Amino acid sequence: MIKNIIFDFGNVLGWTLADYTTKTYVTDPEEQKLIRKVVFDPQDWDLLNRGKMTDEEMLKKVCAQLPEHLWEDACIVYNNWTNTATPVPGMIRLVKELKEKGYKMYLLSNATDTFAEKYKDIPWMCSILDRFDGLVFSAKVGMAKPDREIYEYVLDTYHLKAEETMFVDDYKENIEACEKVGITGYHFDQNAQKLKAFIETH
Numbered sequence: 001m002i003k004n005i006i007f008d009f010g011n012v013l014g015w016t017l018a019d020y021t022t023k024t025y026v027t028d029p030e031e032q033k034l035i036r037k038v039v040f041d042p043q044d045w046d047l048l049n050r051g052k053m054t055d056e057e058m059l060k061k062v063c064a065q066l067p068e069h070l071w072e073d074a075c076i077v078y079n080n081w082t083n084t085a086t087p088v089p090g091m092i093r094l095v096k097e098l099k100e101k102g103y104k105m106y107l108l109s110n111a112t113d114t115f116a117e118k119y120k121d122i123p124w125m126c127s128i129l130d131r132f133d134g135l136v137f138s139a140k141v142g143m144a145k146p147d148r149e150i151y152e153y154v155l156d157t158y159h160l161k162a163e164e165t166m167f168v169d170d171y172k173e174n175i176e177a178c179e180k181v182g183i184t185g186y187h188f189d190q191n192a193q194k195l196k197a198f199i200e201t202h
Helices: 018-025 029-039 042-049 055-064 068-079 091-100 113-121 123-129 148-157 172-179 192-200
Strands: 004-007 104-109 134-137 165-169 184-187
Touching: 018 029, 018 068, 029 068, 042 055, 055 068, 091 104, 091 123, 091 192, 104 148, 113 123, 113 134, 134 148, 148 172, 165 172, 172 184
Parallel strands: 004 104, 004 165, 104 134, 165 184
Antiparallel strands: none
């Protein structure tokens, strides 16, 4: 029986879309493409999410790859991506319902140190995360999904039994990784009602 639910954040609890963020602050289509490519480079974000790169180092690297007239816009995009995030439909309500039913809930997010602090200033994020029993941000612990050790870290830190725990994420590789440590995985497709039905039958 499932007693504990671990949620990813991006595209599970909230939409975090690079294209939308870039277009919010940059009007020229060609500049949008260039800034998006540099600011949201997956390899750089993996380092950020593992706590191996600071914001200052990231912005220095971003500017080194762009013409000077784009530096300001690129920095604005990078510094404000959390402000353009929006809740995935139905998830605020679902989190509230699950909490009322007695489920223990946790966050496991590949996220930067900055996000771990900035979410506190965004009301809708607090309305979700303040209900959680524990928050794990990858950069804070120096490991990230889909590494086995981060799932074991969550189980050990909060004294959870794997067979009583499920993990909700939008990346299949992260689901496959959690299942290797005995956690029930759920590959989320942004359908809150379908997720609710799954939880109720497990």
